[in-house]
Amino acid sequence: MKRDSRLSGVLHVLLHMAQQPGPFTSETLAKAVDTNPVVIRRIMAGLRDLGYVRSEKGHGGGWTLACDLSKVTLRDVYVALGSPALLAMGNRTEAPGCLVEKAVNAALGKAFDDAEALLLARLGEVTLAMLSEDLGRRLGSRKQQGISAHHR
Amino acid sequence: MKRDSRLSGVLHVLLHMAQQPGPFTSETLAKAVDTNPVVIRRIMAGLRDLGYVRSEKGHGGGWTLACDLSKVTLRDVYVALGSPALLAMGNRTEAPGCLVEKAVNAALGKAFDDAEALLLARLGEVTLAMLSEDLGRRLGSRKQQGISAHHR
């Protein structure tokens, strides 16, 4: 199954934005994560709707952070993406008539639900600020560098 | 992302087999789970290789359970399928050079790993025998019924 990397991608973008004041055009951000500007607009749309970022058209326009990074968790970002499926596996049929299927769904469903809940809880424990601080530590003495320097 | 239902499907098949002595042809099993005989052979191949089931060709042939149901867990069945991806999401890039990507991967990777570990642990707690017993309870007074009766 093809892996969904939108959460990973949008976090990368947000971290880049947290390193410098901005605004950033979709094209600049696209180069930083090696993708297409339209893809950036696509994954940022939900964040904009929830007020986590702002977008401006025209000269000097682009994307700007519009939230308190210590108040937004990775889970919030995930939800902003539209809460895509977390698990690659699922029950063959939901609401089956067959009792065998029901027994299988009950056992698997419990395991699946527990794993999803744990994942969401973990994502809810990490704020964008914590992520940004971790990045700061990784950058070490090389602070205040631009996007181009972070990317190979 | 398209949902992988092989684990759900193969468990359904195994439970059906546990209800009656067998052997069962791929065609019979395919009808029970509403799919194609080749799909049955495909998802059963790994189980056969690990000795959980046996297959016989020719007249009177088909699939037979060949293991102690109380010794095989849902995790064992999952592994027999080839341990397909559990999570629908993943990091954009493994082993990135970019420090921003590394920070994102570290945070997400931890959450992902924890969720995967929990899911595998849960699957490891449930044996096929437990699943079969649960099915027995669900069937209630309607014991000893054939496959056709279980399926709508």
Added chain:
DNA sequence: CCATCATGTAACATACAAAGTTACATGAAA
């Protein structure tokens, strides 16, 4: 006013994996 820049979005193309299907080889039983 208008040329330029940037987002917003629809529409289409591509890539990939699960699931479904067809075809045929292999081997066992009647």
Added chain:
DNA sequence: TTTCATGTAACTTTGTATGTTACATGATGG
């Protein structure tokens, strides 16, 4: 030797993320 069943390769279908093109919308600067 005919029939039945698995084993497997090859192909088709389907769903979704991702990539791309095209164009509309709106803001800025001259």
